[in-house]
Amino acid sequence: MANCDHLFSKYNDEIRIGSKKNGRMMDSKNALRKRIRKWFKDNHPEYEPKFFIQGSYKMKTGIRTKDDICDLDDGVYFFRKPDVTGTTLQGWIWDAVNGYTDTDPEHRKKCIRSIFAGDYEIDHPVYYKIDGAPYRIAVKDAEFEDSDPKEMVDWFNKKKDKEGRLIAQVMNLKGWCDHKRNKMPSGLAMTILASNAKSKIVLNERADITLRDILKEIKKALDNKFECIVPAVPGDDLFASYDQTRKNNFMDALSDFISDADKALQEDNELTASKLWRKHLGDRFPLGEDKQQNQSQTRVNSAIITGAATSNPWGK
Amino acid sequence: MSADLSLFNREAALLVQQYPELEHVMIKGKIPFVHGQLLLKDEAGDVITEYSIRMEPGPDYPNWFPWVFETGGRIPINIDWHIFENKGNCCIASAPEEALICRKGITLTSFVRFQVIPYFFNQLHRERMGFFLNERSHGNLGHLEFFMEEFETKDLSIVIKLLNEARSRKEPKSNSRCICGSKRKYQKCHRPAVRKIAALTNMELDHYLKIANDFIRDRKVPKEESITNF
Numbered sequence: 001m002a003n004c005d006h007l008f009s010k011y012n013d014e015i016r017i018g019s020k021k022n023g024r025m026m027d028s029k030n031a032l033r034k035r036i037r038k039w040f041k042d043n044h045p046e047y048e049p050k051f052f053i054q055g056s057y058k059m060k061t062g063i064r065t066k067d068d069i070c071d072l073d074d075g076v077y078f079f080r081k082p083d084v085t086g087t088t089l090q091g092w093i094w095d096a097v098n099g100y101t102d103t104d105p106e107h108r109k110k111c112i113r114s115i116f117a118g119d120y121e122i123d124h125p126v127y128y129k130i131d132g133a134p135y136r137i138a139v140k141d142a143e144f145e146d147s148d149p150k151e152m153v154d155w156f157n158k159k160k161d162k163e164g165r166l167i168a169q170v171m172n173l174k175g176w177c178d179h180k181r182n183k184m185p186s187g188l189a190m191t192i193l194a195s196n197a198k199s200k201i202v203l204n205e206r207a208d209i210t211l212r213d214i215l216k217e218i219k220k221a222l223d224n225k226f227e228c229i230v231p232a233v234p235g236d237d238l239f240a241s242y243d244q245t246r247k248n249n250f251m252d253a254l255s256d257f258i259s260d261a262d263k264a265l266q267e268d269n270e271l272t273a274s275k276l277w278r279k280h281l282g283d284r285f286p287l288g289e290d291k292q293q294n295q296s297q298t299r300v301n302s303a304i305i306t307g308a309a310t311s312n313p314w315g316k
Numbered sequence: 317m318s319a320d321l322s323l324f325n326r327e328a329a330l331l332v333q334q335y336p337e338l339e340h341v342m343i344k345g346k347i348p349f350v351h352g353q354l355l356l357k358d359e360a361g362d363v364i365t366e367y368s369i370r371m372e373p374g375p376d377y378p379n380w381f382p383w384v385f386e387t388g389g390r391i392p393i394n395i396d397w398h399i400f401e402n403k404g405n406c407c408i409a410s411a412p413e414e415a416l417i418c419r420k421g422i423t424l425t426s427f428v429r430f431q432v433i434p435y436f437f438n439q440l441h442r443e444r445m446g447f448f449l450n451e452r453s454h455g456n457l458g459h460l461e462f463f464m465e466e467f468e469t470k471d472l473s474i475v476i477k478l479l480n481e482a483r484s485r486k487e488p489k490s491n492s493r494c495i496c497g498s499k500r501k502y503q504k505c506h507r508p509a510v511r512k513i514a515a516l517t518n519m520e521l522d523h524y525l526k527i528a529n530d531f532i533r534d535r536k537v538p539k540e541e542s543i544t545n546f
Binding site: 001200201202204206208209212216262265266299300301303304305306307308309310311312313314315316 | 356357358359364389390391392394395396398399400406407408409410411413430431433434435437438440441443444445446447448449450451452453454455458462465
């Protein structure tokens with residue numbers, strides 16, 4: 001019954017965005033903001049951009065992928081009704097940030113992406129807001145859509161615990177999806193699924209136990225209904241576009257992970273247990289020592305086992 | 317049937333003498349209850365941990381267990397933690413097991429000592445190690461697991477034979493071969509278990525026989541790996 005909590009701490013440190021990379025990313029964010037402000041002042045002074053960091057960076061659930069890439073969402077806000085299309089407004093941001101990175105920015109559906117090759121990406125989703133109406137995001141080749149990223153951050157902040165256990169588990173789940181790739185769900189989806197699961201359990205002091213418990217609750221919820229509703233306007237279902245193959249791929253990966261997590265929790269040898277976690281989290285998850293962690297050998301655990309010996313709880 | 321509240325109150329008064337961290341509360345016109353801290357101790361008497369609990373007579377004490385609630389928020393209201401999700405009370409034992417224990421006779425003190433404390437030790441095992449030391453499957457499979465454990469077999473057809481034997485209310489002669497097919501004498505083999513199970517009513521035995529037969533008919537015979545820890 002190997003306790004791998006300490007290995008999860010090391011794993012979290014390994015996938016967390018380090019201070020040097022974070023510093024570079026902040027410098028780039030500030031430089032891009034400066035360019036965007038200047039571009040609008042020079043070209044469209046009637047539009048005054050405001051900025052709000054959002055997404056995983058804001059929620060502190062950001063990770064470094066196995067390719068050592070991380071991202072930052074820096075929302076650009078205009079507090080006026082645009083007299084141009086969303087695509088044009090996005091194009092203006094593209095013009096503003098163009099030339100700062102070695103490669104051209106990407107004009108994506110809901111953001112302009114600046115790629116700092118091999119290091120990180122900074123996304124600029126573009127919004128406008130007028131009094132009495134919801135925030136609206138610019139969408140390429142489409143109209144503006146209702147979308148409030150702050151609502152998602154607020155929702156997550158209410159869900160998270162002060163010990164940071166939920167944040168750590170979201171990072172673990174994102175690390176799992178990054179390791180598996182193969183069209184696994186997005187980081188946002190895993191954040192929502194984990195936060196919903198958290199309300200059904202009590203977070204354990206041990207990260208390995210909590211991760212297994214969250215995985216099981218996610219599976220229970222998805223077995224009941226395969227959906228992942230964003231808890232913010234416009235309440236999109238992130239799984240709405242999943243075909244059967246993609247759904248099966250995720251559900252199979254989830255079942256496999258739960259099965260190995262159960263085995264890891266019951267495994268006495270720390271190295272063997274760590275290899276079971278590694279199957280799903282990749283080789284950034286550290287290997288444990290090749291030693292037995294027989295929990296029943298401690299006086300307290302021996303008493304617990306003796307005390308529980310005659311209990312056979314049931315459930316309907 | 318309804319709970320015997322005067323019996324509950326008499327026994328609760330005795331219980332709190334043995335467990336001073338528990339308090340017996342009686343408010344006129346309300347259901348009495350016991351609440352407080354349940355201490356889990358090691359063999360030396362040192363406290364390992366404590367759970368906040370509340371115990372109510374439930375709808376039919378002492379014919380069924382009282383209702384026990386963990387009130388400290390340490391256990392989620394989640395069936396996988398063996399907490400009934402509709403009322404939030406603890407699922408301490410499978411229904412036939414509970415019926416037999418109650419039929420043999422329980423007091424609040426024996427209930428706390430032999431059912432509640434082991435249950436919370438098992439919860440502590442789950443909290444510290446990530447899994448219950450022993451547990452029954454949810455639903456009807458959990459009932460069948462109980463009978464399989466009592467009859468020391470994983471063969472559901474033998475369970476059905478032995479349940480029918482209990483249902484017949486007629487015992488074979490002591491020197492007869494056991495009906496399980498072991499070639500052992502009945503008195504040395506399944507007689508004690510069948511006698512124990514025979515404390516269930518005909519209606520209860522018919523119910524569990526139907527469950528067992530349905531499992532076989534639907535080819536849902538419990539697989540070895542789904543049967544927990546025996």
